[in-house]
Amino acid sequence: MADTDTGAGYAALESLAALDDRVVPFTVPDLDVRGRVVRLGSSIDTILARHDYPEPVARVLGEAAALTVLLGTALKFEGRFQLQTKSDGAISMMVVDFNAPDSFRAVAHIDEAKLADAVAAGSLSTGDLLGEGHLAMTVDQGSATTRYQGVVALNRQSLEEAAHQYFRQSEQIPSRIRLGVGSIVGPGGSRHWRAGGLLVQFMPHSVDRLRAADMHPGDAPEGHEILTNTDPDGISDDAWAEARSLVETVEDHELLDPLLESERLLYRLFHERGARVFEPTLVHEACRCSRERVLGMLRGFSGEDRKAMVADDGTLGVTCEFCSRRYVFAATEVEDGLAGE
Structure with a gap:
């Protein structure tokens, strides 16, 4: 096209x-x-x-x-x-x-x-x-x-x-x-x-x-023309x-x-x-992302992975790949409620 x-x-x-x-x-x-x-x-x-x-x-x-x-x-x-x-x-x-x-x-x-x-x-x-x-x-x-x-x-x-x-x-x-x-x-x-x-x-x-296109009639006399349906949808x-x-x-x-x-x-x-x-x-x-959704996603990672994502200032940042909105969380905010992991 x-x-x-x-x-x-x-x-x-x-x-x-x-x-x-x-x-x-x-x-x-x-x-x-x-x-x-x-x-x-x-x-x-x-x-x-x-x-x-x-x-x-x-x-x-x-x-x-x-x-x-x-x-x-x-x-x-x-x-x-x-x-x-x-x-x-x-x-x-x-x-x-x-x-x-x-x-x-x-x-x-x-x-x-x-x-x-x-x-x-x-x-x-x-x-x-x-x-x-x-x-x-x-x-x-x-x-x-x-x-x-x-x-x-x-x-x-x-x-x-x-x-x-x-x-x-x-x-x-x-x-x-x-x-x-x-x-x-x-x-x-x-x-x-x-x-x-x-x-x-x-x-x-x-x-x-x-109804689908007619099936091939099988054996036919030599030289006999077989007409087939060429419709791309088979009808x-x-x-x-x-x-x-x-x-x-x-x-x-x-x-x-x-x-x-x-x-x-x-x-x-x-x-x-x-x-x-x-x-x-x-x-x-419209994007479906939200602070709550991203926080839930981060909490779904393993503790080791979350630690690797923490920046020097103690925050975790995520940018939505759809709308480019930037979400920043304190590491303590992400870990809240996960102490028993």
């Missing part, structure tokens, strides 16, 4: 900020599909600017955030949805947490030497920067329930392709996803990041319409073929343009069929 910078203008971004950081659910009954459109503005800009990621890394993390928000807003309960990658590429790890119903955070770990090599070689696609490893998607409803996790292999493919693989093997729902990341140049040449995404899923009322349905083809026409700038509302994009795609949109979900960037 090619990322593009949008030149729509910073003034337009400010005036239409109310259209950003929201997810619009929709259905197209005539095609038996449902989906969501996400536009991330100030939320993703805050995350990427806070860490001052190199541009190639910012683009990939922006994609991961858009994908996570698309999937996380589908949760119908209080809980968490997490996307995590671990691989041998220049981006060695990414974590995006969505805390239902409406907040998310994200962070990336970079192998600086590999990133320099990738930049020198011009190998800056998402697949190149992630390399080989795995992508895990985890649904956590809390301590009272068992976590669900789906894992797919990363083999230098895009996040879109990895998500399609996840849905085929874990959810078994024919799905198509488009992701886009770009930026708008503001006053003084400052860059303001944006991200967008579109998810469409085939959900027919009839189970028969999800043959005209409605899904139409919906999938329409999604694949969506370009990055349509997902990012602050002058193009999500509803208008859906009209462009499905006006002949009629899309129904529902109340949007507003999302925002």
Whole structure:
């Protein structure tokens, strides 16, 4: 997937900020599909600017955030949805947490030497920067329930392709996803990041319409042509073929343009069929860290490890890798209540 910078203008971004950081659910009954459109503005800009990621890394993390928000807003309960990658590429790890119903955070770990090599070689696609490893998607409803996790292999493919693989093997729902990341140049040449995404899923009322492609007929007379279903989702349905083809026409700038509302994009795609949109979900960037959580984490370490963390002034300092907030504790405060260890 090619990322593009949008030149729509910073003034337009400010005036239409109310259209950003929201997810619009929709259905197209005539095609038996449902989906969501996400536009991330100030939320993703805050995350990427806070860490001052190199541009190639910012683009990939922006994609991961858009994908996570698309999937996380589908949760119908209080809980968490997490996307995590671990691989041998220049981006060695990414974590995006969505805390239902409406907040998310994200962070990336970079192998600086590999990133320099990738930049020198011009190998800056998402697949190149992630390399080989795995992508895990985890649904956590809390301590009272068992976590669900789906894992797919990363083999230098895009996040879109990895998500399609996840849905085929874990959810078994024919799905198509488009992701886009770009930026708008503001006053003084400052860059303001944006991200967008579109998810469409085939959900027919009839189970028969999800029937898999016909099996190979086995032995056939020599020279006889065997027709096979080449649908990437393994199903043959005209409605899904139409919906999938329409999604694949969506370009990055349509997902990012602050002058193009999500509803208008859906009209462009499905006006002949009629899309129904529902109340949007507003999302925002927020970290889950707190002084109490960090103190609990420190008390979870062994006494030997805690002693090794004490600075010369008798304090222990921890910086949240997501939001960069710094927490400082007196060693006696951490040890309080652990005298019996």
